[in-house]
Amino acid sequence: MTGEVTKRRGRPPSGGREAILAATLELLRQRGIGRLTTREVAVVAGVSEASIYYHFNDRSGLLQAVFEEGIRPLQELGAEGGLSGPFRRELLLTLGEAIERFLDQALPILTAAQSDAELRDRLAAYMDEQDLGPHRGVLALGSYLADEQAAGRVRADVDPYAVGLMLVGTCFTRSSQRQMPTHRSELPALADIVDALVTLLRPTGE
Amino acid sequence: MTGEVTKRRGRPPSGGREAILAATLELLRQRGIGRLTTREVAVVAGVSEASIYYHFNDRSGLLQAVFEEGIRPLQELGAEGGLSGPFRRELLLTLGEAIERFLDQALPILTAAQSDAELRDRLAAYMDEQDLGPHRGVLALGSYLADEQAAGRVRADVDPYAVGLMLVGTCFTRSSQRQMPTHRSELPALADIVDALVTLLRPTGE
């Protein structure tokens, strides 16, 4: 996939497109989508407004491109998400941290899309098409726990997918809380949730 | 609470202010804050634009009023939230349903506020001031569980606040999912999470 530098194939990357995307994402996080204008995007990206309309057709096209790029990491996270190995504390903690890391950068985008019905519907259609959403994490963790239940390493009298939603929901809430510029009251740490889950899921000697 | 019609106390309700607030909330949910204009608010409310600026100083004032009104139910939910009675399935289920009911109507507002840095900060300041946020639910459920642990009705070897976050996070995620116009993949039902929690928290005969 990565070729030589001597003979460049295809069009030389002028970098304009990427600069626009990066500038849009930065302004989106900083000021919010309500104050995001093509004019400022052009200034920050160091290009003209017309260049934006050349690469993306209109403002909606620009935003949709940014959204899809910002959500892309979830596909990789879902692909790598084949949990394996015996049930351990570190496994859950690593998974939870990965989920929170993704959400910390994707949640501002998901909330921004809610500010415009058209954008919201288009992003929802894209997520439907790519089968993205919180259910992915729930299913991944749930099926893993189901296997561990069959192996006798996790107590078998609970719905593994319910437990999956508990962890995903924890990450979701913690990440959402971080988005608000208020932290006067802290939520329990991710490690506390993982510890509780490990304790609760340990097979009982019934 | 509902008085007679014969003798009206206080200023006669012209209804203009309330109509504006209701129209704003409706348009906010329908089109998103990005397409919310004072012009359309005036049309839907059946008043003139100037009337909006009379009651609220500017667009930001209108939005902030809508935000605070939409979040008000949380204060009541927090006040009534004094969980009591022995640990039962129905107790958790009722609490979870109340949380989801609140979030279903408050989450669109919270996400809308994220679209503008100024609005976001002002709402955050208000929530700080009123001490509102997901931690309220976590603390309420956590302290209740701690009491039940002391009473021997809940297994005592887990952090009760961690468990609190699990339930709140579940409701948060489920409600967020409902906001997206896509349901191709369902999350576990609230009852499933409650069942799992009840099973896991039952005291073991250790």
Next chain:
DNA sequence: GTCTATAGGTTGATAGAC
């Protein structure tokens, strides 16, 4: 308290040269 009319300022988008 509510209206009409309008000012003032931004914004998304296009045209056409290079």
Next chain:
DNA sequence: GTCTATCAACCTATAGAC
């Protein structure tokens, strides 16, 4: 592919009458 220049539309907010 990128630029400058420009337009037409729109939106917030105010002024002043009733």
